[in-house]
Amino acid sequence: MAVQKPQSEGASLNNFWMPFTANRQYKAMPRLLVKAEGMYYTDVEGNSVLDSTAGLWCCNAGHSRPEITDAVSRQISQLDYAPTFQMGHPLPFELAERLAAMAPGELNRVFFTNSGSESGDTALKIALAYQRARGHANRTMFIGRELGYHGTGFGGISVGGMVNNRKAFNSQLLPSVAHLPHTLDIERNAFSKGLPEHGIEKADYLEHMIAQHGAENIAAVMVEPMSGSGGVVLPPVAI
Ligand SMILES: Cc1ncc(COP(=O)(O)O)c(C=O)c1O
Structure with missing residues (x-):
């Protein structure tokens, strides 16, 4: 299968300062991931790479699951952002209610962060x-x-x-x-x-x-x- 090359291929690697990474060493021999599906990444060479940390523990449900990408896409096209200072929209309330129901005991207040x-x-x-x-x-x-x-x-x-x-x-x-x-x-x-x-x-x-x-x-x-x-x-x- 043809692998889509990153748009930035050929761009300088200098400007992005990578966290928790030996930058000079990495940039001398970069390892670029360009695609993900399920529990595998595909690198720029087209190799399949097992994602053994689930995207640093951020993609535990698997990469690029259609039900997740569909839901994100639907929401962005309906309301991409609304402030929660003095204003609000229904979804954070709904999510907070669901989280509170899952949390033990009296843990029933939710403060969202990034x-x-x-x-x-x-x-x-x-x-x-x-x-x-x-x-x-x-x-x-x-x-x-x-x-x-x-x-x-x-x-x-x-x-x-x-x-x-x-x-x-x-x-x-x-x-x-x-x-x-x-x-x-x-x-x-x-x-x-x-x-x-x-x-x-x-x-x-x-x-x-x-x-x-x-x-x-x-x-x-x-x-x-x-x-x-x-x-x-x-x-x-x-x-
Ligand atoms: C317990 C705990 N707190 C904080 C963090 C930092 O998270 P972030 O990289 O999203 O700032 C992590 C990341 O692994 C963590 O495991």
Whole structure:
């Protein structure tokens, strides 16, 4: 099958500054993907490439599914954008209602963002504003986890625990953050079948940290239920 060449082929690779990429090395030997269907990409040479991370976890339903492209196309042609400052349109309300019905317990308010980084920083801001609004303005500390990844905003980098992501910004990170130990326990959990057996006790360290820093000072605890960017580490079986 003939592969459509990217429109930009032949364009300079200099101007696009690629994130989390060794730019000089990549641009000396670029790998360009031009098409996707199901769980495969097609590269510029026409090779099929298995997308083993589901588009960095953004395309879990599969690439270019007709029902998704049809729905997106239908919506764009009907209403491509409407503000949600003081105005509104029905779909965010409908989606929020559906999400609230899926979420556990009293998690029934939805605030939409455009990326994981924005979500992380927004969640931290909501936690601070919430504590302040209920009269606990001294609850400003955040607890994160070593190797945690919450994106590239200042808040997410501060609460996250990926050392290389923090290095250049260390002097300006959030001032009051402590980190739980990471949950990788390779000695005991290597070659586990299904969820690993060991490690539930690592969650108990939170109690120690709360005792150490004082619950009255802590605004929020932020951890990934399943570690991703710091290494895909499954949580242990709950006991
Ligand atoms: C838990 C978590 N928070 C934040 C992010 C950052 O998301 P984005 O790249 O959309 O800013 C990620 C991305 O992998 C993530 O896994």
